[in-house]
Amino acid sequence: MGVAGLGNVGATLVRILQKDGAELNKKLGRQLQVTAVAARSRSRDRGIDISGLEWFDDPVALAKSDSIDLFVELIGGEDGPAFAAVKSALEIGRPVVTANKALLAKHGVLLAKLAEESGAQLGFEAAVAGGIPVIKTLREGLGSARIAKVFGIMNGTCNYILTRMGNEGITFADCLKDAQALGYAEADPTFDVEGFDTAHKLSILATLCFGYEIAPDKMRIEGISRISQHDIQVAADLGYKIKLLGIAERTENGIEQRVHPTFVPKGSAIAGVDGVMNAVALETDHVHELLLAGPGAGGPPTASSVLSDILDIARGTRVPPLGVPSDELLPYREAPARAHEGGFYIRLAAKDVPGALAAITTRMGEKSISIDSVIQRSDLAAKAIAPDGSPSRTVVMITQQTLESSVREALAQIAADGFIVGEPQLIRIEKL
């Protein structure tokens, strides 16, 4: 096989195959060997010996080379050389394994179609939730179960930051700095912390679950950069943790996909998934829930998932890449907004003037939003000095089931009334 991209995952994969190759060959009854590689620098020290391997500067040339029988793409990026190389391999019927979620989210349907036409296999277990075998479970492991909802923690950077904010009471900015120092976050963290990475992964899972075309752009995406210690503390007081969830649900009128910070009950299994761990939960029509939790990234877990795809291809396992043949995928159909069963958490800085709270709750009532509880904590109030120096109080409201658009309209009205300072915070509460 040929491996393009020798970063952390690629180098780990080559190392595993060089070290444990004999044992795997015994298990498989077939020879598994990396014979050729492509990467940016030939001389960089990666802790592996590539001197005996055929070298390619161009991953596309490697993908097409007759010297390999399987192409592993670990370059990354939704277009460019990764896309060109994977496309080239599939066009000539060569099986491909990739860990590239951005590529799959953007071109997954096209690539699946190419694979089906040429009879090549396309594995991407490592593209979603790194070391967790969620793709295999969805493609092969569920028998007759019809998925009604899939949700999960799919970005280790965000989960690491939220976990530390919860455990240590430090700010988002400080956590992010630490995560960057530890290599858990990129220099430009936008893609992770603003939820786009989660959206890519969610869109791939949603297609496998529901049989619609991949639609990474058809969803509301909100990241964690606006989560404050207020939010974390109030959540804890109310018996919740805050997690960044990607959620996709089958409704009568189409698919609902969304990515946003979420209050999850402390006792739930998904609330126990902390640090860089990921988790994916599946709810079926039989109302039973399956939770898969594990490492979302890192060299060994991700390389292990890549290898499980390689082993499946070597064994001759044949399944359509996206679960059903690509020409049977339905055009994506976005569900209209629905009332959110779990209600909302709203935090705002109300000006410390008489009548403010009454005015705010009146506006909520006008939009038929029922308030479950209102929390004004004196210990939080001290921190809530508005930028213009005017005194304000942090007010937290928990709503009952309602439409998000109603809440947003009420908040816009309240802002226009001049009773609040800054942007209100709005977080969904999931009952799970």
Place this chain on the structure above:
Amino acid sequence: MGVAGLGNVGATLVRILQKDGAELNKKLGRQLQVTAVAARSRSRDRGIDISGLEWFDDPVALAKSDSIDLFVELIGGEDGPAFAAVKSALEIGRPVVTANKALLAKHGVLLAKLAEESGAQLGFEAAVAGGIPVIKTLREGLGSARIAKVFGIMNGTCNYILTRMGNEGITFADCLKDAQALGYAEADPTFDVEGFDTAHKLSILATLCFGYEIAPDKMRIEGISRISQHDIQVAADLGYKIKLLGIAERTENGIEQRVHPTFVPKGSAIAGVDGVMNAVALETDHVHELLLAGPGAGGPPTASSVLSDILDIARGTRVPPLGVPSDELLPYREAPARAHEGGFYIRLAAKDVPGALAAITTRMGEKSISIDSVIQRSDLAAKAIAPDGSPSRTVVMITQQTLESSVREALAQIAADGFIVGEPQLIRIEKL
């Protein structure tokens, strides 16, 4: 295919194939159909129409019949007709799917050998943790990951009872009665509540994880019937829940398998697995942990797992039933007892006489057992009247890392000294 056994799971399977057959056939590109059945009573109403199916009184005759190409065993029992029928099918090269953990635990190696010799496939996804695809994950989903430890909640009856004891403060006996009324526990609950069912499942998982022969009898097995409200309450106070875990670990000197009630930290993912849910956790040499949680029993989830095996066989997926060829399995090697890292919880009823506590703690010291904390709660003391009417106090001690045998020796000594009433309770604390 032929289905032997039309209980809850069998009838659900037939119903699913009759109802969703067309959709599955489309997904698979191949016809899936139940053509013959065997069960005890032909006339019993199971909510399915079996009038068009070939009927067999004898499951062995069905297993051997040329009218079927796959045999599904849902009879149950470790010997008897289930064993005879599965053996007969495999001997003539006919693929078998079974949900029978007792059969697998006792005869798994023999059956795997028969399957390999005749070229038949043997699927048993539903035998461990019902609706959770843990067998597939272990056989195919882990690539290069080498498992160091497997543990889990594998009996829904026990988990249901412990969850209700924790949430509602009721006794084991009352919970058991409710579980029986709801159909979650058998009339004779011994097999479930004393841990034997968990031991069977654990032994199958251990073989898939570590490549040793199945050894369901080579372990200490302790059930939940002696768990009291004292234990549940103290656990909660200390930040733990009590779960019945099966744990198997690879050590330098062999395999350690054990089934017992365990203190698990409240915030851990496995502690969030409540009610009839099951969970299996895998720790690999890369120290990453994978947790799979879901329904451990019930018609639809279990039938769905049976069906996932059927689909794999129809697709032509070929893997050795026990992960490696059966003649490469190592003879089971039991690890010698080791000090338990997490320490122990000890509850005993100390006679209310001067010097009792000093005498007890002295005996612990003689066995080099370090005590982390001693708890005497007045609210629990009232309940601890000895059967002979003498006043006693409930004393709870938490030890540091030590050997279980040391603790048991110290407790025997303490009992001989005459300072305690009744049997002490001893529960392992797992750090997880």
